[in-house]
Amino acid sequence: MVGIDDVARAAGVSTATVSRALSGRGAVSTATRDRVLSAAGRLGYVVSAAASSLATGRTRAVGVVVPFLDRWFFSTVLAGISDALVRRGYDITLYSVSADAAERRRVFDDHLRRRRIDAVITIALELDAEESVSLRGLGVPIVAIAGPHPLLTTLTVDDLAVGRLATAHLLGLGHRRLAHIGADAVTDAASSVPTLRRRGFEDSLAEAGITQYDVEPADFTIDGGSRAAARLLARDDRPTALFAASDEMAIGAILAARELGLRVPDDVSIIGVDGHELGRWFGLTTVDQFARGQGERAAEAVLSALDGAQPAPGRGTLPFELVDRGSTAAPHD
Amino acid sequence: MVGIDDVARAAGVSTATVSRALSGRGAVSTATRDRVLSAAGRLGYVVSAAASSLATGRTRAVGVVVPFLDRWFFSTVLAGISDALVRRGYDITLYSVSADAAERRRVFDDHLRRRRIDAVITIALELDAEESVSLRGLGVPIVAIAGPHPLLTTLTVDDLAVGRLATAHLLGLGHRRLAHIGADAVTDAASSVPTLRRRGFEDSLAEAGITQYDVEPADFTIDGGSRAAARLLARDDRPTALFAASDEMAIGAILAARELGLRVPDDVSIIGVDGHELGRWFGLTTVDQFARGQGERAAEAVLSALDGAQPAPGRGTLPFELVDRGSTAAPHD
DNA sequence: CTGTTAGCGCGTTCAC
DNA sequence: GTGAACGCGCTAACAG
Numbered sequence: 001m002v003g004i005d006d007v008a009r010a011a012g013v014s015t016a017t018v019s020r021a022l023s024g025r026g027a028v029s030t031a032t033r034d035r036v037l038s039a040a041g042r043l044g045y046v047v048s049a050a051a052s053s054l055a056t057g058r059t060r061a062v063g064v065v066v067p068f069l070d071r072w073f074f075s076t077v078l079a080g081i082s083d084a085l086v087r088r089g090y091d092i093t094l095y096s097v098s099a100d101a102a103e104r105r106r107v108f109d110d111h112l113r114r115r116r117i118d119a120v121i122t123i124a125l126e127l128d129a130e131e132s133v134s135l136r137g138l139g140v141p142i143v144a145i146a147g148p149h150p151l152l153t154t155l156t157v158d159d160l161a162v163g164r165l166a167t168a169h170l171l172g173l174g175h176r177r178l179a180h181i182g183a184d185a186v187t188d189a190a191s192s193v194p195t196l197r198r199r200g201f202e203d204s205l206a207e208a209g210i211t212q213y214d215v216e217p218a219d220f221t222i223d224g225g226s227r228a229a230a231r232l233l234a235r236d237d238r239p240t241a242l243f244a245a246s247d248e249m250a251i252g253a254i255l256a257a258r259e260l261g262l263r264v265p266d267d268v269s270i271i272g273v274d275g276h277e278l279g280r281w282f283g284l285t286t287v288d289q290f291a292r293g294q295g296e297r298a299a300e301a302v303l304s305a306l307d308g309a310q311p312a313p314g315r316g317t318l319p320f321e322l323v324d325r326g327s328t329a330a331p332h333d
Numbered sequence: 334m335v336g337i338d339d340v341a342r343a344a345g346v347s348t349a350t351v352s353r354a355l356s357g358r359g360a361v362s363t364a365t366r367d368r369v370l371s372a373a374g375r376l377g378y379v380v381s382a383a384a385s386s387l388a389t390g391r392t393r394a395v396g397v398v399v400p401f402l403d404r405w406f407f408s409t410v411l412a413g414i415s416d417a418l419v420r421r422g423y424d425i426t427l428y429s430v431s432a433d434a435a436e437r438r439r440v441f442d443d444h445l446r447r448r449r450i451d452a453v454i455t456i457a458l459e460l461d462a463e464e465s466v467s468l469r470g471l472g473v474p475i476v477a478i479a480g481p482h483p484l485l486t487t488l489t490v491d492d493l494a495v496g497r498l499a500t501a502h503l504l505g506l507g508h509r510r511l512a513h514i515g516a517d518a519v520t521d522a523a524s525s526v527p528t529l530r531r532r533g534f535e536d537s538l539a540e541a542g543i544t545q546y547d548v549e550p551a552d553f554t555i556d557g558g559s560r561a562a563a564r565l566l567a568r569d570d571r572p573t574a575l576f577a578a579s580d581e582m583a584i585g586a587i588l589a590a591r592e593l594g595l596r597v598p599d600d601v602s603i604i605g606v607d608g609h610e611l612g613r614w615f616g617l618t619t620v621d622q623f624a625r626g627q628g629e630r631a632a633e634a635v636l637s638a639l640d641g642a643q644p645a646p647g648r649g650t651l652p653f654e655l656v657d658r659g660s661t662a663a664p665h666d
Numbered sequence: 667c668t669g670t671t672a673g674c675g676c677g678t679t680c681a682c
Numbered sequence: 683g684t685g686a687a688c689g690c691g692c693t694a695a696c697a698g
Contacts, residue, residue: 003691014668028667050386055673069408071408095424114424347684385676387674387676
């Protein structure tokens with residue numbers, strides 16, 4: 001295992017010079033730098049992360065904390081983060097936190113505190129107060145994507161506006177009997193993403209003078225969306241339009257409608273949120289939130305924080321856009 | 334930032350004793366251990382990964398190398414790995430390698446060699462000889478899931494058998510005009526997963542005395558599967574059954590069939606491989622390979638290697654199973 | 667521009 | 683069962 005002194009010997013310089021030549025910190029003459037680089041290359045020297053980090057306090061790694069790995073939104077954002085960080089030579093350390101309280105504590109109180117990372121990115125993580133404090137206590141830059149917590153630098157789409165946009169689209173087509181599939185009023189936090197989307201829905205309806213509507217809670221999976229839609233569409237006065245708070249649920253709703261023999265959009269209009277690649281195949285109209293781009297933006301934000309930039313105060317705003325693929329239309333009756 | 338000597342002082346012992354008490358290595362009296370543990374807890378002490386790793390040579394992290402993050406199979410396997418590793422207190426360091434040669438070299442020659450990880454898991458990674466040697470040179474346990482390289486301990490389903498199973502299922506239903514969607518004969522390595530599945534298909538047909546069949550290369554996405562199926566099904570003597578080497582492609586094939594006005598399975602039978610959750614919604618018959626379980630198995634394999642067990646020689650075999658959901662049936666004519 | 671030196675924070679001998 | 687002291691491999695400060 002070749003170390004810095006092997007390189008120093010091979011290049012005929014001191015270890016300090018090797019360190020300077022390789023890290024680029026500190027002045028080294030071009031000639032010696034070349035000697036060092038070639039010696040290092042020849043010997044296949046790579047600095048030890050542990051030793052370097054012990055000496056500098058930096059790790060060249062960013063922690064990414066996610067609640068799920070195997071859902072489209074999360075893995076897509078993660079891919080975006082990874083792209084941007086790899087380009088800059090950072091490693092990603094992945095922390096997947098489940099709902100299990102003991103395991104969550106272990107991640108926040110132990111794993112994340114091992115000084116293994118220079119910064120943290122969270123993806124749509126709903127933190128309790130303790131966890132939020134624990135994160136801040138790390139003393140490293142933190143960027144939260146779509147996390148509702150006010151103590152953190154947050155990068156998020158305006159989910160209230162997303163909800164309003166989707167709803168306005170349906171109202172604009174002439175729908176008056178609408179329903180929403182998404183947040184659970186009981187379990188979801190008031191400032192959570194699902195709740196904001198639902199509130200956007202409700203606010204728009206209120207402004208349109210519509211007070212009758214249904215909200216079915218669902219778990220953001222195809223399966224959950226399908227079951228929720230089945231309940232809504234089985235009624236006598238079934239809604240003519242559904243707004244699902246995610247594309248996966250919207251796709252479930254389309255599938256449920258089909259099973260009930262309903263045509264989309266002739267019998268029922270359906271709109272989602274996300275920009276899931278699968279949406280194309282279902283002709284799903286949606287509010288795209290450019291998940292991959294969110295990851296890249298977050299990565300760039302932590303990188304610039306690591307470069308010494310001041311964190312943008314408050315929340316950065318991420319783009320979203322209505323994509324009409326045909327699953328919505330004017331109601332028939 | 335509380336260090337080991339803070340704990341030592343608070344507990345009235347030396348740092349050596351704190352280290353022993355917390356790591357469990359070395360004998361400590363119950364009384365002093367309790368004092369140390371309580372002091373550590375009170376102060377919120379967590380060992381520094383860098384310092385500990387520099388002193389011990391161990392990092393309590395496992396590197397996971399993937400070619401894609403945002404595809405179902407990979408994120409699902411990753412979730413399984415994460416589950417199993419978190420339970421044992423290991424962190425995951427994620428390395429996503431694209432096809433870009435320079436970037437790949439950086440990952441293999443720099444990132445992975447920073448001594449940041451105690452072991453490596455690769456997921457369906459096709460390594461060239463140099464990369465494989467580079468991995469072995471790390472001197473840490475390596476477990477490859479579905480990687481074709483013979484130099485590594487590999488955990489894989491018998492993809493030849495998977496191909497045969499799917500094909501036998503179609504043959505058993507009476508199909509004689511079959512086509513395969515999957516490996517590209519030109520670009521895919523002979524021992525790659527896609528190629529093995531295709532060979533299983535071809536071998537089965539040969540045994541059944543069938544020499545006429547089509548193979549359409551596709552890129553394992555819904556889109557690619559759809560286009561490949563469209564080409565196959567547009568022909569006059571179109572096949573009565575399609576075997577797609579992944580569920581995503583099989584779903585694409587189902588969608589393409591629908592667009593051509595063909596009924597599945599009445600007009601064309603379709604079978605996939607994977608056990609993708611979406612398959613349920615399309616009534617897709619498939620060979621499930623239990624992706625999440627593969628991740629767990631791989632994690633357990635590296636953990637036992639880290640515990641000192643000898644790596645199982647050769648290849649571990651992962652389970653697979655035919656799941657009939659109705660997208661295959663006897664041919665009509 | 668380069669070398670010397672003193673840690674970074676911890677684990678582990680080796681005495682006691 | 684416990685403590686003192688050294689070293690893991692590297693970087694930063696200081697001299698020169």
